[in-house]
Amino acid sequence: MRAPKKKRGPRARGPKAAAPVIAARLNERVALEAQASGNIAACFEGYRVELGHFSAAAVKRALALRAGLPITSFTPARSAVDKEIALLARRLAHGGLLEYRLAPLRSGKDMIVIEPQMAGYWPQVAKLNAADTVALSRFAYLRRRGNDMVLESPRSTALFRICDPKIAATIAMLSTPHKVGKLRREQGSAAFTLLGLLFDCNILFKVDARSDGLRLAEGDSNLVVWDFHDLLFHTHATEGRQANPTGGRYPFIGLIPPPPAVRAAWSGDAIDLQAFTAGSEETLSPLAALLRERHSTRDFDDAQPITIAELATFLDRTARVQWKWTSPLDFGDGSVGPDIDYTRRPYPSAGSAYELELYLLIANCSGLARGIYHYDADRHALVPIEARVQEIEAQLVSAQFAMDAPAPPQIVITIAARFDRIAWKYSGIAYSLILKDVGVLLQTLYLTATELGLGGCAIGTTNIDLFAKMTGQEFHHEGAVGQFALGRGAKVGDPG
Numbered sequence: 001m002r003a004p005k006k007k008r009g010p011r012a013r014g015p016k017a018a019a020p021v022i023a024a025r026l027n028e029r030v031a032l033e034a035q036a037s038g039n040i041a042a043c044f045e046g047y048r049v050e051l052g053h054f055s056a057a058a059v060k061r062a063l064a065l066r067a068g069l070p071i072t073s074f075t076p077a078r079s080a081v082d083k084e085i086a087l088l089a090r091r092l093a094h095g096g097l098l099e100y101r102l103a104p105l106r107s108g109k110d111m112i113v114i115e116p117q118m119a120g121y122w123p124q125v126a127k128l129n130a131a132d133t134v135a136l137s138r139f140a141y142l143r144r145r146g147n148d149m150v151l152e153s154p155r156s157t158a159l160f161r162i163c164d165p166k167i168a169a170t171i172a173m174l175s176t177p178h179k180v181g182k183l184r185r186e187q188g189s190a191a192f193t194l195l196g197l198l199f200d201c202n203i204l205f206k207v208d209a210r211s212d213g214l215r216l217a218e219g220d221s222n223l224v225v226w227d228f229h230d231l232l233f234h235t236h237a238t239e240g241r242q243a244n245p246t247g248g249r250y251p252f253i254g255l256i257p258p259p260p261a262v263r264a265a266w267s268g269d270a271i272d273l274q275a276f277t278a279g280s281e282e283t284l285s286p287l288a289a290l291l292r293e294r295h296s297t298r299d300f301d302d303a304q305p306i307t308i309a310e311l312a313t314f315l316d317r318t319a320r321v322q323w324k325w326t327s328p329l330d331f332g333d334g335s336v337g338p339d340i341d342y343t344r345r346p347y348p349s350a351g352s353a354y355e356l357e358l359y360l361l362i363a364n365c366s367g368l369a370r371g372i373y374h375y376d377a378d379r380h381a382l383v384p385i386e387a388r389v390q391e392i393e394a395q396l397v398s399a400q401f402a403m404d405a406p407a408p409p410q411i412v413i414t415i416a417a418r419f420d421r422i423a424w425k426y427s428g429i430a431y432s433l434i435l436k437d438v439g440v441l442l443q444t445l446y447l448t449a450t451e452l453g454l455g456g457c458a459i460g461t462t463n464i465d466l467f468a469k470m471t472g473q474e475f476h477h478e479g480a481v482g483q484f485a486l487g488r489g490a491k492v493g494d495p496g
Contacts, residue, residue, distance in 0.1 A: 020190045021105045022114075022123050022197075023068035024089055030097045032066075034059045040088065042097050051091050058084035065089070068101055071123065094120050096243060102193065111190060113161040114197070115150075117243045118465060121157045125196035130181030133207045134195065136174040137218060139228055140203045154235035155219070155476075156201040167194065177207045177214075222477040225423035230431035231476060239398075240465030241475065247402065247461055294446050297455025298405040300364075300487035305410050308367035310452060311360075312380075314486070318346055318448045319358055319441075321378045345377065347444040350433040355421035356441055357478065359385075359471065361395050361412040364487070372470055387470040394466060399485060402459045409457070410487030414467055415441060417481045438482040445484050455489025458482070 026032065030044045038059060042049045054062070058081050065088075074086035092098045096119045102112040114123055128134070140153040142162070149168055152159035162168045170187050184192040198204040205218045215224060235241045245251075284292070322344045329337030342352045349355070358375040360382065362368050372392065373382040396408035403409070415438055423430040442458050449456035459482075467480040 020102050020193055021070050023070050023101050024098050025068035026065050027097050027099050032062055049095055051088060054084050057081045061085055062088055093122055110163045114158050116158050118157045118241055123197055124200045125193055126199040128180045128195055132180045133177045134180060134204045135177040135207050137203050137205055139231055153203050154231045156203050158201055225420045226476060238464045239461050240463040290447055290450055294450045296457040297489040298403050298457055299490040300410050301490045302364050304488055305364040305366050306487050314448055314452060315375055318444050319377050320380050321345055347441050349437050351425055353422045355418045356437055357416045359414040359416055363396055363408055364410040391470045398463055399459055402461050403457055409485035413484040413486055414480050415482035416478050418478050434481055455487055457485045459485060
């Protein structure tokens with residue numbers, strides 16, 4: 001006979017892990033400055049942003065934002081001071097001056113630190129059901145940044161600094177679809193909160209069991225044509241969807257000397273071409289003279305602005321559709337694909353795709369109302385687009401700042417790309433081809449402006465999020481890839 005089994009008592013359980021809390025805290029580079037009057041300002045990198053007037057109690061409590069305040073304490077606000085702190089936190093968030101930590105309430109150790117990449121970001125934990133299946137976005141990636149590991153995506157409004165190696169392992173698991181309920185049971189409440197945060201930032205997405213491909217399941221149809229490296233470069237080489245410094249900041253001063261303007265000569269016997277160069281300055285062809293006259297104009301004559309007739313001529317010579325045709329896709333092996341429409345325009349384009357569109361922000365043009373217009377290159381017409389006054393002003397100020405100009409330009413031409421038009425054909429090189437097309441179009445704009453006696457200047461940066469708001473288009477559908485200022489240049493002597 002077998003001995004009867006002993007009854008087991010209840011399992012001993014360790015202390016229950018504290019649930020993680022999301023707290024808002026000041027970015028480490030930001031300091032709050034409170035005046036005796038009750039006015040509070042945020043100071044960072046030589047800048048000062050006024051945040052408004054607050055009570056003495058609110059000013060005292062605002063100091064806690066250095067360590068962090070739970071975001072649940074802001075809504076719903078229970079007292080007048082709570083309402084003031086909630087208002088202050090929202091104003092700081094609007095300026096991108098806050099970061100957010102995910103950690104147990106009484107623990108000093110961060111599990112995750114969320115760094116906003118777009119102004120106005122506020123952490124939201126999306127509601128996910130236990131039966132939902134989620135997977136990591138094909139645009140998401142983990143990388144080392146200094147001594148940290150960060151998780152980010154060009155589609156995300158924030159990046160996640162990973163402070164707990166277990167969380168990094170959980171994220172790696174999500175390269176394959178997983179049930180939310182199973183992850184919660186295995187990884188705990190912290191992982192469940194993290195899933196909601198990542199889903200809200202488009203780093204995770206739901207996978208439909210009936211879907212036949214993860215690429216088609218994520219986002220909209222316009223996202224299908226994007227390769228990872230292209231979308232990453234598009235968002236990180238522009239403003240609006242990332243918080244990294246951009247522009248002429250001379251980041252390597254003190255690390256390496258300034259590179260020379262002219263490359264050091266190769267060794268060997270040089271062949272002097274002076275004797276073979278035909279002509280002189282007086283006998284230059286019109287094209288050669290035009291190339292030498294071309295220059296960037298940053299100061300415009302607002303007393304005598306560009307006219308609509310001059311603008312019409314400018315667009316006719318630079319971007320108008322000259323003719324159209326349709327041809328079946330020829331694979332070169334005797335088989336053919338669908339019919340494809342083509343156009344011819346004054347500048348070259350990869351594969352005759354002509355994926356670039358011109359959007360004109362008019363600030364001062366005789367005969368044309370202030371606002372933003374799309375140039376219909378086929379009809380040679382300007383079509384007005386409704387946009388808020390604040391967005392128009394922000395675009396003009398941004399262009400003036402990027403050009404280091406004394407005043408906003410008369411016209412800002414935004415070059416936008418229909419990404420699917422060129423990505424439908426080219427794999428791996430689609431975005432690089434777009435940038436090459438932007439380059440040749442900019443030269444065409446420069447030379448035509450010079451020929452017409454107008455002033456022009458390429459603008460080095462553009463805000464893709466602001467352009468998306470003005471046009472109502474997703475940044476990955478038809479997005480800004482370049483800008484050009486146009487107008488009547490002020491006569492200030494030698495442009496050099």
